[in-house]
Amino acid sequence: MTVEPNELLQIAVRIAGGAADLARQMRDEGVTGITTKSSATDVVTAADRAAERYVREALRDSRPGDAVLGEEAGESPGKGAVRWILDPIDGTVNYLYGVPHYAVSLAAEVDGEVVAGVVRNPVSGEQWTATRGGGAWRGEVRLVGSTVTELSQTLLATGFGYAAARRVHQARVVAKLLPIVRDIRRFGAASLDLCFAAEGRVDAYYEKGLNLWDHAAGGLIAAEAGLRVGGLSGAGAGPDLVVAAPPAIWEPLQDALVRLDAAGGP
Numbered sequence: 202m203t204v205e206p207n208e209l210l211q212i213a214v215r216i217a218g219g220a221a222d223l224a225r226q227m228r229d230e231g232v233t234g235i236t237t238k239s240s241a242t243d244v245v246t247a248a249d250r251a252a253e254r255y256v257r258e259a260l261r262d263s264r265p266g267d268a269v270l271g272e273e274a275g276e277s278p279g280k281g282a283v284r285w286i287l288d289p290i291d292g293t294v295n296y297l298y299g300v301p302h303y304a305v306s307l308a309a310e311v312d313g314e315v316v317a318g319v320v321r322n323p324v325s326g327e328q329w330t331a332t333r334g335g336g337a338w339r340g341e342v343r344l345v346g347s348t349v350t351e352l353s354q355t356l357l358a359t360g361f362g363y364a365a366a367r368r369v370h371q372a373r374v375v376a377k378l379l380p381i382v383r384d385i386r387r388f389g390a391a392s393l394d395l396c397f398a399a400e401g402r403v404d405a406y407y408e409k410g411l412n413l414w415d416h417a418a419g420g421l422i423a424a425e426a427g428l429r430v431g432g433l434s435g436a437g438a439g440p441d442l443v444v445a446a447p448p449a450i451w452e453p454l455q456d457a458l459v460r461l462d463a464a465g466g467p
């Protein structure tokens with residue numbers, strides 16, 4: 202039985218909304234249960250874990266048998282063609298510091314292809330959605346990405362990993378990019394960076410070291426807004442590099458990222 206992307210999107214929107222309310226309420230009550238993961242600066246909070254539990258339980262009720270891949274609890278296999286890809290709080294460092302720029306990101310994949318996705322900022326209430334072939338939206342507004350045609354005029358968003366050695370490499374890349382683009386923005390949440398690119402709040406985005414849960418939903422939203430989304434040299438978007446850019450600047454941006462070995466390093 203085929204599953205309609207719109208049906209999956211409605212479920213994602215409802216469940217992500219509940220998780221967003223929970224994350225915000227827990228932030229208002231004060232951040233607790235702070236531990237670290239891959240490095241001393243890679244934090245996870247009680248809210249990350251609670252929001253993930255909330256989403257998993259709600260999916261179990263709405264879509265029993267579906268697989269789930271979540272940032273905090275990993276992969277839980279399923280029976281059918283559908284897998285949900287979840288980042289319960291993307292931008293956890295912002296969340297920890299009270300910077301109102303973090304999001305719940307939930308995508309639905311059918312037979313390995315992401316077909317629906319939602320990214321919701323619990324503080325601003327802004328919500329971005331997309332279905333494959335159905336366009337990208339913020340609320341009721343249909344999104345189209347930037348029309349920039351010059352790399353030198355490009356406002357470029359990016360991010361940095363949690364490991365010092367990788368940050369050294371990423372800093373070298375950014376230092377070389379700064380003189381050849383309009384400016385750089387580091388907002389702190391890949392899912393929101395991709396949504397900002399989808400609606401032209403930045404012209405393009407790239408980042409090394411992302412996990413699928415960081416870019417699954419945002420990547421679909423950016424692609425459905427007309428951006429090219431992928432890795433370098435024909436590779437798909439992945440841990441080496443995720444790039445989202447208008448077709449007009451894809452080649453010059455890609456050439457610069459290849460030249461600067463943005464997908465390389467530790």
Ligand code: LIP
Nearest residue numbers: 291292293360361362389390391
């Ligand atoms: C974050 C990403 C961000 C990246 C951070 C981190 P988290 O995800 O959204 O783009 O620069 O290093 O990976 O850890 O907040 O889910």
